[in-house]
Amino acid sequence: MIRSIVGLIIVLTLSAVVISVIPDLSVPVDLPRTGQYYTEHGVEDTGSVNLVTSVVVAYRGLDTLGEVVVLFSASTAVVLILTLIPVGSDPTPPSSIVALTARVLPAAVVLFGAYVITHGHLSPGGGFPGGAIVASAFLLVMLGSSSVPGSSKFLASIESLAGVTFGLLGFWGMMVFGQFLNNLVIPQGSPGKIVSAGIIPLVSLAIGAKVASELSSVFASYRNKGGEA
Amino acid sequence: MNPSLLAAASIGTGLMMLIAAIAALTVKKLISAIIIVGFVSLSSSVLFLLMNAPDVAITEASIGAAASTVIFLWGRGRIGGEE
Numbered sequence: 001m002i003r004s005i006v007g008l009i010i011v012l013t014l015s016a017v018v019i020s021v022i023p024d025l026s027v028p029v030d031l032p033r034t035g036q037y038y039t040e041h042g043v044e045d046t047g048s049v050n051l052v053t054s055v056v057v058a059y060r061g062l063d064t065l066g067e068v069v070v071l072f073s074a075s076t077a078v079v080l081i082l083t084l085i086p087v088g089s090d091p092t093p094p095s096s097i098v099a100l101t102a103r104v105l106p107a108a109v110v111l112f113g114a115y116v117i118t119h120g121h122l123s124p125g126g127g128f129p130g131g132a133i134v135a136s137a138f139l140l141v142m143l144g145s146s147s148v149p150g151s152s153k154f155l156a157s158i159e160s161l162a163g164v165t166f167g168l169l170g171f172w173g174m175m176v177f178g179q180f181l182n183n184l185v186i187p188q189g190s191p192g193k194i195v196s197a198g199i200i201p202l203v204s205l206a207i208g209a210k211v212a213s214e215l216s217s218v219f220a221s222y223r224n225k226g227g228e229a
Numbered sequence: 230m231n232p233s234l235l236a237a238a239s240i241g242t243g244l245m246m247l248i249a250a251i252a253a254l255t256v257k258k259l260i261s262a263i264i265i266v267g268f269v270s271l272s273s274s275v276l277f278l279l280m281n282a283p284d285v286a287i288t289e290a291s292i293g294a295a296a297s298t299v300i301f302l303w304g305r306g307r308i309g310g311e312e
Contacts, residue, residue: 050284052284053284082307116287124283124284124286124287126284128288129284129287129288129291129292132288132292132295132296133287133291136291136295136296139295139296139299143299215296218300219296219299219300222300223303
């Protein structure tokens with residue numbers, strides 16, 4: 001009773017705040033100065049046709065590196081906790097529909113994920129979504145089998161390799177131009193081609209491999225019974 | 230797409246999300262709540278697409294709708310049972 005009254009009060013207060021703010025809302029006509037710079041100079045600066053990728057990987061590449069570190073620590077913590085605490089039971093065997101789907105679909109999903117990763121500078125997508133799509137293909141494989149995935153050195157080495165690649169690409173720019181993650185250590189090429197936009201495709205590839213392997217190991221650790229560390 | 234149709238589609242999707250979110254809070258079974266939250270994620274990805282943000286829409290559909298729903302389901306399996 002008290003809980004629902006408090007909840008109702010909170011909801012009413014929040015709606016009052018929203019209603020009082022709505023008349024002042026306006027759709028911004030001009031972009032802010034940074035956004036305007038990005039839209040005007042983005043393509044010639046980075047060679048990437050997709051401006052979102054040029055901001056995420058080239059202009060604000062350092063932030064993306066931080067994001068990758070956050071994901072790395074989160075997945076490490078999840079895997080650690082789930083392998084140390086022995087709970088859960090054997091996975092229930094999948095129904096025949098799921099089993100058949102898991103046999104047919106993953107190849108197409110991996111292909112789509114690879115497309116999203118490699119075309120990040122041309123069309124919507126990039127390393128993070130593409131890596132998540134590839135990981136969801138592995139998720140489908142796990143859903144379709146009744147066995148438990150063992151611990152994988154392969155995933156861990158892919159992950160470390162991708163992280164080291166991202167860092168080295170950053171330091172390459174530092175050695176040549178004195179700027180971390182400088183995009184133009186590789187010639188920019190003509191915008192719109194698959195080989196263009198400097199190091200953006202390489203960085204996307206590294207991010208994609210890292211995200212895919214991290215999410216896959218998180219999924220695998222949920223599937224494990226745990227307790228074998 | 231014509232602007233008024235776009236606005237109507239966005240508002241419709243938003244209302245659907247609102248109703249589904251309330252349903253997720255009030256529904257009794259945990260597994261139904263998880264599926265409804267997955268539906269809310271998927272609708273929000275449609276909403277991002279309508280707002281011309283395909284990059285965000287792809288990420289939301291793959292992580293929000295697919296991965297986190299399965300993680301919730303498996304997490305529910307690990308803690309064992311309802312409520």
